[in-house]
Amino acid sequence: MSQKTWYQMTAEEAARAHGVDPRTGLPWDEARSRQERIGRNELSEGKKISPVTLFLNQFKDFMVLVLMGATLISGLLGEYLDAITIIAIIIMNGVLGFIQEFRAERSLRALKELSAPNAKVLREGEVHQIAASELVPGDIVLLESGDRIPADLRFFEANGVYVEESALTGESVPVAKHVSPLDHEDVPLGDQRNLGFMGTMLTQGTAKGVIVRTGMETEMGKIADLIQNTDSMETPLQHRLEQLGKILIGVAVALTIVVVLAGILHGQPPYAMFLAGVSLAVAAIPEGLPAIVTIALALGVQRMIKRKAIVRKLPSVETLGCASVICSDKTGTLTQNKMTVTHLWVSGQVLEVSGDGYAPHGSITSEGAVVEAGKEPMLAKLLQVSVLCNNAVLRQEELEGRKKKSKDAPETAWTINGDPTEGALVVLGAKAGFTPEKLRESFERTGEFPFDSERKRMSVIVSHGGGRMVCTKGAPDVLLQHCSYVLWEGKVIPFTPTLKAKVMAANEGMAKSALRVLGLAYRDLRSTDRCAEYDDVEQQLVFVGLTGMIDPPRREVREAISKCRKAGIKTVMITGDHQTTAEAIAKELGMLPAGGLVVNGQQLATMDDDELDRRVDDIFVYARVSPEHKLRIVKSLQRKGHVVAMTGDGVNDAPAIKAADIGIAMGISGTDVSKEASALILSDDNFATIVAAIEEGRGIYENIRKFIRYLLASNVGEILTMFFAMMAGLPLPLLPIQILWVNLVTDGLPAMALGIDQAEKDLMTQKPRSAKENIFARRLGWKIISRGILIGLCTLAAFWIALVNDPQHPNNLAHAQSVAFATLVMAQLIHVFDCRSSRSIFHRNPLQNGYLVLAVLSSLVLMLGVMYIEQLQPIFKTVPLGTKDWIMVLIAAGIPTFLMGIGSVMSRPRKPELKFGVKGGNAKPSLR
Numbered sequence: 001m002s003q004k005t006w007y008q009m010t011a012e013e014a015a016r017a018h019g020v021d022p023r024t025g026l027p028w029d030e031a032r033s034r035q036e037r038i039g040r041n042e043l044s045e046g047k048k049i050s051p052v053t054l055f056l057n058q059f060k061d062f063m064v065l066v067l068m069g070a071t072l073i074s075g076l077l078g079e080y081l082d083a084i085t086i087i088a089i090i091i092m093n094g095v096l097g098f099i100q101e102f103r104a105e106r107s108l109r110a111l112k113e114l115s116a117p118n119a120k121v122l123r124e125g126e127v128h129q130i131a132a133s134e135l136v137p138g139d140i141v142l143l144e145s146g147d148r149i150p151a152d153l154r155f156f157e158a159n160g161v162y163v164e165e166s167a168l169t170g171e172s173v174p175v176a177k178h179v180s181p182l183d184h185e186d187v188p189l190g191d192q193r194n195l196g197f198m199g200t201m202l203t204q205g206t207a208k209g210v211i212v213r214t215g216m217e218t219e220m221g222k223i224a225d226l227i228q229n230t231d232s233m234e235t236p237l238q239h240r241l242e243q244l245g246k247i248l249i250g251v252a253v254a255l256t257i258v259v260v261l262a263g264i265l266h267g268q269p270p271y272a273m274f275l276a277g278v279s280l281a282v283a284a285i286p287e288g289l290p291a292i293v294t295i296a297l298a299l300g301v302q303r304m305i306k307r308k309a310i311v312r313k314l315p316s317v318e319t320l321g322c323a324s325v326i327c328s329d330k331t332g333t334l335t336q337n338k339m340t341v342t343h344l345w346v347s348g349q350v351l352e353v354s355g356d357g358y359a360p361h362g363s364i365t366s367e368g369a370v371v372e373a374g375k376e377p378m379l380a381k382l383l384q385v386s387v388l389c390n391n392a393v394l395r396q397e398e399l400e401g402r403k404k405k406s407k408d409a410p411e412t413a414w415t416i417n418g419d420p421t422e423g424a425l426v427v428l429g430a431k432a433g434f435t436p437e438k439l440r441e442s443f444e445r446t447g448e449f450p451f452d453s454e455r456k457r458m459s460v461i462v463s464h465g466g467g468r469m470v471c472t473k474g475a476p477d478v479l480l481q482h483c484s485y486v487l488w489e490g491k492v493i494p495f496t497p498t499l500k501a502k503v504m505a506a507n508e509g510m511a512k513s514a515l516r517v518l519g520l521a522y523r524d525l526r527s528t529d530r531c532a533e534y535d536d537v538e539q540q541l542v543f544v545g546l547t548g549m550i551d552p553p554r555r556e557v558r559e560a561i562s563k564c565r566k567a568g569i570k571t572v573m574i575t576g577d578h579q580t581t582a583e584a585i586a587k588e589l590g591m592l593p594a595g596g597l598v599v600n601g602q603q604l605a606t607m608d609d610d611e612l613d614r615r616v617d618d619i620f621v622y623a624r625v626s627p628e629h630k631l632r633i634v635k636s637l638q639r640k641g642h643v644v645a646m647t648g649d650g651v652n653d654a655p656a657i658k659a660a661d662i663g664i665a666m667g668i669s670g671t672d673v674s675k676e677a678s679a680l681i682l683s684d685d686n687f688a689t690i691v692a693a694i695e696e697g698r699g700i701y702e703n704i705r706k707f708i709r710y711l712l713a714s715n716v717g718e719i720l721t722m723f724f725a726m727m728a729g730l731p732l733p734l735l736p737i738q739i740l741w742v743n744l745v746t747d748g749l750p751a752m753a754l755g756i757d758q759a760e761k762d763l764m765t766q767k768p769r770s771a772k773e774n775i776f777a778r779r780l781g782w783k784i785i786s787r788g789i790l791i792g793l794c795t796l797a798a799f800w801i802a803l804v805n806d807p808q809h810p811n812n813l814a815h816a817q818s819v820a821f822a823t824l825v826m827a828q829l830i831h832v833f834d835c836r837s838s839r840s841i842f843h844r845n846p847l848q849n850g851y852l853v854l855a856v857l858s859s860l861v862l863m864l865g866v867m868y869i870e871q872l873q874p875i876f877k878t879v880p881l882g883t884k885d886w887i888m889v890l891i892a893a894g895i896p897t898f899l900m901g902i903g904s905v906m907s908r909p910r911k912p913e914l915k916f917g918v919k920g921g922n923a924k925p926s927l928r
């Protein structure tokens with residue numbers, strides 16, 4: 001008996017073959033044991049670098065190899081102790097580099113896991129949201145439009161399903177899926193219409209399926225090697241630093257050669273000079289730079305996660321700091337998306353609704369008197385349509401655990417499953433006794449034309465007592481175009497222009513008080529009426545009334561917006577909601593400066609790109625727009641030189657999200673499609689989180705500048721100390737071992753601690769930096785070079801004074817070298833505190849960064865160790881210093897910081913003058 005393939009089986013057979021009941025799904029322990037047997041639902045990643053390789057890579061550097069070679073030779077020549085020590089230092093250096101890179105690698109991996117997709121799965125009769133990697137064959141998954149299919153599955157329910165399978169088949173037009181078995185063999189992939197494949201995308205409809213293959217067994221797994229997604233995790237800055245690193249190596253090597261030659265010309269023994277030169281080159285090459293940049297980025301990303309912003313693409317961390325415009329959705333991002341109906345309008349009459357939140361307690365009143373829906377047929381119709389044309393479910397949940405106040409009266413919370421706009425209508429109905437349960441006894445739903453942001457309306461068809469009725473709700477301005485009649489004073493009469501005007505006036509009135517307004521309509525269908533397309537049913541409707549719901553702004557948003565204004569970032573609202581509502585909320589949030597323009601989708605459609613470009617800087621609110629408008633807005637802003645952050649949640653938002661410099665998706669309400677197009681996901685859907693992420697992005701960039709400043713100035717100081725000495729014909733101020741030790745002590749920990757430094761206070765009161773800005777901009781290059789020269793001069797001065805002041809000292813040269821060693825280390829350890837501020841050490845509390853203090857203390861201990869532990873003295877050729885020596889060391893090491901500090905205190909910083917909004921003076925013509 002030949003075995004049937006999945007597409008030849010019926011869905012039931014497929015489920016049975018996997019031992020699962022499609023109504024309840026797999027039990028948890030069965031799923032677990034399957035996972036142990038089969039493995040996770042993942043495509044195996046490319047080759048991972050093993051820790052051993054990573055460690056060995058640390059020694060692949062050319063100069064390190066030269067140093068090791070030179071050391072081996074000197075070992076063979078009898079300098080055992082020197083050789084062993086140098087090798088030991090190289091190994092310690094390698095360990096440090098390894099730790100840095102290993103951490104960086106691990107954080108990157110954690111990042112990838114975080115952005116991994118979820119799936120809705122049925123287990124033990126309940127729907128759960130789990131990581132897609134946890135799925136096993138036999139799992140029943142639920143899908144809706146915008147979801148990526150998490151594994152290969154056999155559909156057993158498919159309502160209007162279209163799947164985009166281009167990743168597998170190359171066919172970019174979505175194909176329709178169904179549930180019937182196919183009776184051929186060898187059906188090509190593209191024609192296996194009852195199967196869904198991992199990695200493809202549901203663009204329309206809702207579906208259920210049983211998973212038949214996971215992980216590398218899937219069709220996608222078969223070609224995984226081919227499409228090994230090489231999404232670059234390298235940021236532009238890292239790329240530039242890599243190039244910079246190469247230049248720096250060249251410069252370091254060239255200078256070293258000069259130092260060596262100068263030394264030899266001045267009579268230094270060539271071999272000693274060679275070893276010193278190689279050590280200098282090893283010390284001066286900032287090999288730790290890329291790893292520290294990665295760590296700073298990765299740790300910053302972790303801080304962002306704590307603030308509810310998930311970075312999907314590392315490069316966007318840098319772009320975030322440059323953002324100059326944030327375009328945000330309104331509903332759910334600027335507002336809470338907790339809708340409550342407060343006003344109704346039926347037949348020219350305004351009714352009020354009491355009660356807060358989703359609890360179905362409250363009443364409908366008219367001029368203070370309670371209105372009973374049962375006795376008011378028009379109101380009853382409004383409630384009926386509201387509840388029937390609706391997919392939200394009102395639920396009462398017991399609050400668990402510590403939230404519970406007393407045992408005997410368990411606290412409950414009313415929650416909405418589904419769209420909050422619809423939830424508000426369900427709650428409204430429930431307040432008047434119109435529950436879905438009750439209505440369903442006499443109305444059975446037979447069809448649905450779902451809501452989408454383009455159509456701005458939704459319809460369902462219900463049958464009752466032999467007849468059929470269509471119920472429609474939607475944006476009033478749109479809905480009215482489909483209504484020919486109106487329910488007026490108890491009767492259905494033709495919808496005259498006068499009456500339409502009345503409805504629009506009522507709509508406008510509600511919208512002015514920031515209410516979201518929805519219109520409701522219905523029509524009784526005749527048995528001959530077609531209802532295959534929405535155009536068939538959404539015509540000749542009878543208009544019933546309006547509902548107005550509040551959606552309170554999120555509390556944090558006002559402050560976040562004012563923060564943006566101070567930081568030179570423009571905030572723009574883009575919403576599908578009505579213009580008046582949008583404007584009212586924008587004003588409430590302080591997003592609409594005097595003279596700022598509000599534009600609606602229709603007006604936008606009449607503008608060509610040139611006109612939009614001319615006005616785009618003055619527009620702060622876009623209302624009643626469709627997702628496709630967002631792309632135009634992004635493009636226009638970009639043409640004006642802005643770095644644009646843009647939010648979105650729907651399938652249709654993906655192009656705009658992709659085109660934006662920072663595409664932002666919603667963690668809670670967003671579709672998989674929008675998330676995959678995004679660079680950043682807000683796990684709380686909150687606007688304030690965007691601002692927090694921008695703040696982190698700016699901070700990370702500044703931290704990178706801080707340790708670049710520190711590392712490079714230190715290295716310049718090291719090279720120049722040697723260079724100046726050789727030029728002046730002095731003996732070597734530092735022995736090779738000492739140079740290597742300085743490097744080990746100063747480069748690693750303090751630089752890493754700078755990478756996680758706290759942000760400066762003025763971080764969010766400055767204009768966004770230009771995306772093209774050079775890392776050395778804003779005088780950083782000057783600071784590095786001037787500081788390097790000062791460190792070099794001061795170290796040399798201390799060395800020279802010790803050398804000439806005390807010529808009778810039995811260990812004269814060794815003593816002076818110890819002074820130089822201590823001065824160079826101290827100068828760097830003081831300088832590291834300077835680097836925390838764009839101004840000087842005196843502008844910040846040096847103890848604020850505890851990691852830095854710890855790092856500096858441990859570096860101090862390492863330095864003192866080789867000077868005062870007797871067993872180490874002969875190895876490092878050091879001698880202990882006296883009090884006078886130390887005073888000189890500290891003065892010499894402190895002078896650069898002191899000089900720079902004086903300089904910055906004297907030059908008063910200019911207060912950044914930041915104003916945002918419409919350029920003053922010429923009054924702008926309003927579009928309205």
Ligand SMILES: Nc1ncnc2c1ncn2[C@@H]1O[C@H](COP(=O)(O)OP(=O)(O)OP(=O)(O)O)[C@@H](O)[C@H]1O
Binds near residue numbers: 474476
């Ligand atoms: N479930 C629904 N059924 C019918 N009409 C709806 C529904 N939800 C919203 N609408 C109408 O469609 C309009 C546009 O909604 P859409 O979801 O595109 O934007 P929004 O949620 O108001 O704003 P944003 O784009 O900021 O999220 C709303 O103003 C409302 O009138």
Ligand SMILES: [Ca+2]
Binds near residue numbers: 283715743
């Ligand atoms: Ca160094």
